[in-house]
Amino acid sequence: MIADATIEPPYGAHRAPRFVEAVRSLGDAVPDNAVGRRLASLLRRVCFAASAAPYDVEVFPTIHARLRPATNRTEKHVFLAAHLWDAQERRALETALFAADPAKPFVFVDVGANAGFYGLALASVGRRAGRGVSVLAIEPDPINRARLEANVAASAADVTVEPAAVGRVVGVARMIDDPRNRGESRLAESGQGGGVEVEVKPLGAILAAHGLAAVDAMKVDVEGMDFEVVAGLFETAPAEAWPRMMIVEVGRSEAEAAPMIGLLRSNGYEIAARTRLNVVAALSGQV
Numbered sequence: 001m002i003a004d005a006t007i008e009p010p011y012g013a014h015r016a017p018r019f020v021e022a023v024r025s026l027g028d029a030v031p032d033n034a035v036g037r038r039l040a041s042l043l044r045r046v047c048f049a050a051s052a053a054p055y056d057v058e059v060f061p062t063i064h065a066r067l068r069p070a071t072n073r074t075e076k077h078v079f080l081a082a083h084l085w086d087a088q089e090r091r092a093l094e095t096a097l098f099a100a101d102p103a104k105p106f107v108f109v110d111v112g113a114n115a116g117f118y119g120l121a122l123a124s125v126g127r128r129a130g131r132g133v134s135v136l137a138i139e140p141d142p143i144n145r146a147r148l149e150a151n152v153a154a155s156a157a158d159v160t161v162e163p164a165a166v167g168r169v170v171g172v173a174r175m176i177d178d179p180r181n182r183g184e185s186r187l188a189e190s191g192q193g194g195g196v197e198v199e200v201k202p203l204g205a206i207l208a209a210h211g212l213a214a215v216d217a218m219k220v221d222v223e224g225m226d227f228e229v230v231a232g233l234f235e236t237a238p239a240e241a242w243p244r245m246m247i248v249e250v251g252r253s254e255a256e257a258a259p260m261i262g263l264l265r266s267n268g269y270e271i272a273a274r275t276r277l278n279v280v281a282a283l284s285g286q287v
Contacts, residue, residue, distance in 0.1 A: 011064060011154040014056045020047045024057070027081035040081035044069070047080060055079065056154075059117065060124035064154040066147070072182040075147075078117050085117070088273060089219070089247050092280045093118075094125050096217050096245045097133070105132035105158070107215050109243065111166055111203065111229055112222040113137035114183050116148035116159065123157045134158050136210055140165035140198040141175050141185040160210060166222065167200040168232035174198070186223035203229060204236025218243035221278075226250070227260055234267050242267070245282045252277060 069076035119135035126133035174195035250257035
């Protein structure tokens, strides 16, 4: 947990008005289908008509966050009808959690953690079920990381934050942000100016530094660098540290997805599910 993280002004200073909370409660009942997603979008627009940020709200049971929906698509989606957000991927994580040894904390690594909601959603499930969940959230973008740390502090969750970017080799890079959607902040391409300098570490080295000899599940979403990150994992981490289950962004088309699917399969993973943007993969024998 981030023991020294603080929220300024303190959490609750931006509590949502009663009307907004009433509309948010309507979102809890929308169905997980196309109609429900359209209705949720309409309800969000009603809430944001007066103001889109910031809001201090409970996003999942026992999990609190300061959301700025105007600048981050993920924060917008978890603001209302959070159960619709990456629902299939989160169900896969919950299934993995309940299939794991209950005597040990479930270890989840979030590569490209953004504001932290994958790990925090899983922490919520674990708390309600009496299951331990330990999260390593890797987020190099300083603004996203500050939001992540504030959300962890507000929720008192067992989340450790790693500030490095992930690559195949040690180095430095520049982080370019997208002020309209901070979830699309990315490492700069060669020759691209601007941004802030960040340290780059191989994933194997990060896992070792945090003492993670075994990982139950991992999510990778690093805006175009996903193949490099996963390939680096297989190159730099011992096989026993490879996650039992992985959720990896691969894109919408089969052509985009093919290289990653091939990489996963060649390293002993089976594809358990394909969602709009991601694949869910499990080590052979773990599906």
